[in-house]
Amino acid sequence: MSALNQDYGTSLSWIAVDWGTSNLRVWAMDDNANILGSVESPLGMNAIAGDPKLSFEVVLVGLIDGWLTKDIVGLPVVICGMAGAKQGWLEAPYCDVPARPTDLAKGAVKPDVRDPRISVFILPGLCQRGDSDVMRGEETQLVGFMAAHPEFAGWVCLPGTHSKWARIADGKITAFRTYMSGEVFALLSQHSILRHSVDDGWDDAAFADAVRGACAQPTAFLHSLFGVRAGALVAPAGASVAPGASVLSGTVIGTEIADVLGLLQPGENIALIGAGKLASLYQAALAVHGHKATPQDGATITLSGLARAHATLVSTSKEN
Template sequence: MEKLNWIAVDWGTSHLRVWLMDDQSKVLQHLASDRGMSSLKPEEYEATLIEMVGDALPDQGSIPVICCGMAGSRQGWAEAPYGKAPCTPPSIDAATRVSTKVSRISVFILPGIKQLPAADVMRGEETQIAGFLAENSDFDGVICLPGTHCKWVHISAGEVVSFRTFMTGELFALICGSSVLRHSVDDEGWDAEAFDAAVSDAISRPAAIAGNLFSIRAESLLSGLSAAAARSRISGLLIGIELAAARPYWLGQDVVIVGESGIASAYEVGLIQQGAMARRVTAENMTLNGLRAAHAKMVEIAQ
């Protein structure tokens, strides 16, 4: 392996992604684990990271480790205080330095962003935003970050102006996994026509969401609605009511969706159906670019 210069870390709720980087910020090795924040106690973070990267660490000196995501949450490795919107995506100069037992690493956790009034928070997404802006410095529009909690972020003049979070992904998981509709769906299959119709219906009649959801169960019992169609309609109804509520963010805006496939593709389809200008970028690339930008800032400060 070429010489390790620094380590980039994306520590999510359910995942851990690590990139070993050289002095040109090129990836030497990519490592992944399911040891996310939800499975760790604060005192377990350092040992988890060392277990993954220890063999690559030099015997002498200390390697910078730049982390984003839930490692900086109140339940994480060490709480990294939020920056306050409107603001540029926080970088290394606002990071929290973590005390470690192992001297071969120097750990920095990037902060998230908070918003008051209209209380809202993000952790991890701000690094993806920084990564996008590193390549698109003149962007003026909206970044949509789908996931368990989807975020709509208004960007202008390189700043996060405002943002809004929707629990759509979590609601989808709860409905499909714990409600009566769990008997009508499975984990595979997709019906694009059913999804499109559900998005359109939900945007037109968002107040009918509860009734429209139960009709899925009734149709599966009485009319043989397929599991793929049921799952697609649930997704379409939930994304549809989110799009209805988030209309002030995307209507007439240049919208960038951070994500490669799956849920990001569903958001793209829903937005295009409504006449919005939407395009996708790769989430992992944006995260890594944001961490690279933080490291570049670290080098600049050191000089």
């Protein structure tokens, strides 16, 4: 999807950017939160940090130059994600939990830019002290989710290499937990002794059994892993063996979910943001425990979160 040379004229009201580690996504927005156009690029934070000829402003203006008519001045560009990291465009210090969406918007930093046509706001990530944790980018998805579900109370799950679970109550993000599940699954299935037990085979029932097993022994993760291998070794000759990938995936995701379920308070709900295979696995694992959570599209929710931040920034600048 590219809209590089599209001139939106006076409809163009602001620009939304989700700047990740390995890619970025940019939307041209009108005054009524309609998408006029969008563009994606592989020039995430890591690519820019690794190339002295690139800068965040050069990359951004290169993508949106065709949208910017000559007479535009100070068009708001609202960015979430790694552009605000220490190694990013300009560090946007973490906002502490508990945090309201407006706290996040007010924590935005403004890098100096050479191009007078844009005015850039970089949103902060969230941090939690005590039980140390950080996020950058997902907090904007949470803000988008809260805009669509203002009464929601409970835990929102964002599956990924590092899954995030955030507790939402009374219009605030009150706590969150990162789980290294995706990275641990990848390392174990590709580089540990369990790689001999993992192939393309898959069985939904074996996955569900492993999710149940992880909940029955929630402290036994490091032991349960070895069962992926031992299960095949102790099976009677000729017996069918559960596919290792299903068992390993169910053990990892199931252990993560068992920990969160232990924190769930009466009356709290669970919501799921994401798409594709991974979100479906989390949906299936939650269903094992009787929780119905339909995955909600992450990109739409990110854009909604950026729109809410933009609205706060506009009203704040009018107040001042």
